Amino acid sequence: MNINYDYIEEYIRSILKGGYGELSRLRDYANNNNIPIISPEVEQFIRILLKVSDAKNILELGTAIGYSALIMAEAANPDAKITTIEVRDDMYEMAKENISANKYSKRIRLIKGDAKEVVPKLNERYDFVFLDAAKGHYLGFFKDCIKKLNYGGIVVSDNVLYRGMVAKDELINKRDKTIVRRMRNYLDYISNLDGYITSVIPLCDGVALTYKEG
Ligand SMILES: C[S@@+](CC[C@H](N)C(=O)[O-])C[C@H]1O[C@@H](n2cnc3c(N)ncnc32)[C@H](O)[C@@H]1O
Known part of the structure; x- marks a missing residue:
């Protein structure tokens, strides 16, 4: 279930169609293999955020096949670097292949591991964090990430309204109860x-934008 009217989402996607350049093959692959990647409208939103913020050091939790990491590399400042973390072996291997075949490969550092263990060990600071890993663990991820976030930096968290369940008890499936409770706490x-x-922001499945003042 979508949180917006289908006709609104379909309309927005219809005007974005064809705008994905050489990465459209990866989007098709993800769609055909039920691999969740950022929606076209969240993709556009992130592109704009990266341009407006001029982020130079970017951290992503949840690489999947590398689609959003490549989108961010394309949209960000040409000097920007991206560190992206993926826990699953199969996803990591696919991301490695997709990233190494791309012209932005030198700017992307792909790390295999659980973000809960990897993030505390990172010794850089970031301007932009994209949180897109296990939805039930956002609060822990966030607390670790903000220790590494520069003042003026932003954290973008995807899927925070979780098909509307976060906002309305009647929509909650039994098996999603824990995730929904944790997302509300988050x-x-x-x-x-x-x-x-x-x-x-009720964009696609819900996106939260958090700015660090200072
Ligand atoms: C929604 S997908 C990421 C999609 C990707 N950001 C994109 O838009 O192209 C979520 C990914 O997070 C990974 N993941 C889940 N928990 C994780 C964790 N604790 N550490 C690192 N990766 C994790 C999953 O294996 C999955 O590939």
Whole structure:
């Protein structure tokens, strides 16, 4: 179930169609193999955020096949670097192949591992974090990531409304109860955190934008 009217989403996608350049093959592959990647409208939103923020050091949690990492490499400042973390062996191998075959490969560092263990060990600071790994663990990921986030930096969290379940009890499936409870805690935490401003946007499956003041 989508959180927006289907006709609105279909209309927005119809005007974006054809805009994915050489990465369209990867989007098709993901769609045909049920691999969840960013929606076309979230993709455009991230492109604009990267341009407006001029982020130079980017961190992504949840690489899958490397699609969003490549999109970010294409959209960001030509000097920007991207570190992306993936826990699953099969996804990591596909991402490695897709990234190494791409002209932006030198700017992307792909790390295999659980973001919960990898992020605390990173010794760089970031301007932009894209949170797109296990949805039930966003709060832990966020707390680790903001320790590495520069002032003026942003965290973008995808799927935060979780097919609308986060906003309405009647929509919750039994098996998603824990994720929904955790996502509500997460949104409550980031929306009321001193020194940060958060906006929850009902774009696609819900996107939260958190800005670190200072
Ligand atoms: C929604 S997909 C990422 C899609 C990708 N960002 C894109 O838009 O092209 C989520 C990915 O996060 C990975 N993942 C889940 N939990 C993780 C964790 N704890 N650490 C690293 N990766 C994780 C999953 O294996 C999956 O490939």
